[in-house]
Amino acid sequence: MAGARLDMDARTQIERDMVNIGKSVVIKGELNGSEDLTIEGHVEGKIELREHVLTIGPNGRIKAQVFAKAVIVLGEVTGNVTATEKVDIRDNGSVDGDIVAPRVAIAEGAHFRGTVDMQRKGQGAPAVARPAGQPEVKGDVKAAAVPAPPPPQAQGGPRVGA
Amino acid sequence: MAGSGTSRSISDLFSRLGPRRAAAGEPEAVVAPGVEPDPIFPTKALRKFLSCLTARESPVLLDLGPVVGSNVSFFGEQLGCKILVEDLYADLERHIRRGALDALPAFFAARFPQADGAVDGILCWDLLDYLDRPTAQALAEQLTRLLRPDGALLGFFGTMQPRDTHYTKYIVVDEGHLRHRPYSAARGRQGILLNREIIRMFEGLLVSDSFLLKTNLREILFRKPGSPAPDAPSSGA
Numbered sequence: 001m002a003g004a005r006l007d008m009d010a011r012t013q014i015e016r017d018m019v020n021i022g023k024s025v026v027i028k029g030e031l032n033g034s035e036d037l038t039i040e041g042h043v044e045g046k047i048e049l050r051e052h053v054l055t056i057g058p059n060g061r062i063k064a065q066v067f068a069k070a071v072i073v074l075g076e077v078t079g080n081v082t083a084t085e086k087v088d089i090r091d092n093g094s095v096d097g098d099i100v101a102p103r104v105a106i107a108e109g110a111h112f113r114g115t116v117d118m119q120r121k122g123q124g125a126p127a128v129a130r131p132a133g134q135p136e137v138k139g140d141v142k143a144a145a146v147p148a149p150p151p152p153q154a155q156g157g158p159r160v161g162a
Numbered sequence: 163m164a165g166s167g168t169s170r171s172i173s174d175l176f177s178r179l180g181p182r183r184a185a186a187g188e189p190e191a192v193v194a195p196g197v198e199p200d201p202i203f204p205t206k207a208l209r210k211f212l213s214c215l216t217a218r219e220s221p222v223l224l225d226l227g228p229v230v231g232s233n234v235s236f237f238g239e240q241l242g243c244k245i246l247v248e249d250l251y252a253d254l255e256r257h258i259r260r261g262a263l264d265a266l267p268a269f270f271a272a273r274f275p276q277a278d279g280a281v282d283g284i285l286c287w288d289l290l291d292y293l294d295r296p297t298a299q300a301l302a303e304q305l306t307r308l309l310r311p312d313g314a315l316l317g318f319f320g321t322m323q324p325r326d327t328h329y330t331k332y333i334v335v336d337e338g339h340l341r342h343r344p345y346s347a348a349r350g351r352q353g354i355l356l357n358r359e360i361i362r363m364f365e366g367l368l369v370s371d372s373f374l375l376k377t378n379l380r381e382i383l384f385r386k387p388g389s390p391a392p393d394a395p396s397s398g399a
Contacts, residue, residue, distance in 0.1 A: 089231075104238065106231030113229075116245040118238030 023059050031064075040075075050084070058092070071101075073110075080114075200343040202335055206373040207316055207381035209337040211283065214314035214370075214385065215241050221282035224308065226250045226289050228331055228345075236334045246281070248273070250289055250301070251329050251347075258348040266293070267300035279310040287332050288318040288379075290363070291351040298355075302363040306386070315367060315384040319355050322378050326350070 018036055021027065025041035032048045039047075040057040047054060047066045054068040060075030070085045073093035081087055083101040094111040104116050215221045221243045225233070229247045237245055253273070257266045284305055290298045309315060318332075327350035333341040360382060361369060367384040374380050 104231070104234055106229055106234055108231070110229070110231070112247060113249075114247065116234050116238060116247070118234075118242065118245075 021060075056093070200333070200341045202339050202341050203377055203379075204338055204375065205340045205381060206338075206375065207371055207383045208334070208340065210371050210383050211285075211314050211316045212240060212337060214312075214383075215243065215283045218282050220244060222246065222280065223283045223285065224248065224281045225285045227285065227287045228252065230331055230333050233332075233334050243282075246276075251292070254289075254292060255348055263294070263297075266297045270297060270301045270304060274304050274308055276308055278307050279313075281308045282310050282313045284309060284313070284315040286315055286317040288320065288330065288351075290317060290355065290360075291320050291353075292329070292347070292349070294352050299363055306364055306366040309367070309386045311386050312388045313386045314370070315364070315386075317360070317382050317384070319360060319380040319382065320351055320378070321354060321374070321380060323354060324350060 021039045027043045029045045036053045038055040039060040042061045044063045049068040053070045055072045056075040058074045062077045066081045073089045076094045078096045080097045086103040087101040088105045089110040091107040091109040098115045100117045223243045224246045228249045328344040329347045331343040370385040371383040
């Protein structure tokens with residue numbers, strides 16, 4: 001019983017630490033954060049999660065410059081993407097823009113147009129000094145962020161690249 | 163000894179008859195049961211192409227084929243390069259489906275906004291086989307313009323008219339092997355380009371290496387002559 005309670009607490013904590021921007025949310029402006037973030041809505045402007053993972057969900061539509069530790073794309077991104085670790089474009093994911101990252105994986109059914117710069121030396125991106133919490137948004141927000149559902153782990157078809 | 167000779171000649175015969183399957187220890191495609199895996203063919207020119215680019219610091223590579231994730235990883239890791247993916251097969255397909263092939267030479271002539279000499283290496287694959295002559299000529303002129311002095315261009319050219327209509331994704335297995343993955347096309351190859359036609363088309367480039375593979379595919383590696391010494395008179399190229 002105590003073990004099950006602990007598991008539930010841990011799961012609740014993880015879900016609390018994940019932020020999800022829901023389908024109905026439209027953000028225009030600058031989005032900064034210090035925790036992993038999943039976007040299912042629309043974002044225009046700039047997204048910075050220098051130390052964390054940004055997931056663009058299947059419904060996510062991004063027109064922005066993106067800076068993150070890792071970026072997973074299942075939706076659509078128009079704009080340049082810079083990651084200090086990895087960019088992963090999954091099946092049906094789409095990127096129109098330039099990618100800068102030491103590792104890039106593009107699935108078989110993914111769309112990509114632009115350039116890929118896999119610099120050999122790690123690009124020392126300065127960490128955004130912000131306490132853990134909700135991501136900071138500068139600009140217009142047209143709906144409230146919704147509570148986080150379980151993290152999307154959509155796995156596309158056969159992966160090409162690693 | 164005799165046994166070894168026999169086995170070699172038999173394997174030679176098989177390689178003439180069809181594609182080589184992945185040998186033990188080589189990367190193997192994950193395929194559904196009952197589905198034929200894509201065949202793997204040897205390549206002679208890819209290694210040479212890579213060696214042309216490894217000397218450069220952060221070279222720029224232009225890939226004219228559809229984006230292949232593992233190729234991006236391979237070239238990125240091998241060369242530490244910047245890769246431009248411009249799927250001209252998709253452009254061709256779009257023009258065929260719209261019935262706008264007449265506009266394709268002009269489209270290719272304006273397709274690349276990059277400055278002259280902006281690219282160190284070009285992966286042309288077998289694209290020119292699918293183009294009619296004016297379009298191929300317009301594209302070849304653009305590629306020649308884009309290539310930096312000492313840069314390299316890799317092209318594949320068929321020697322036989324295939325009966326089926328498909329394009330091929332060339333997936334790098336390693337420096338010496340490519341996996342050929344066919345995918346649907348609105349029309350097939352437009353004819354067999356003779357060597358002299360190819361050389362004329364790429365006026366301004368020199369053939370560095372040319373290989374006729376047992377699969378009847380010609381691999382041609384072009385190099386752009388290096389820039390003249392600072393004190394040499396300008397050639398007006």
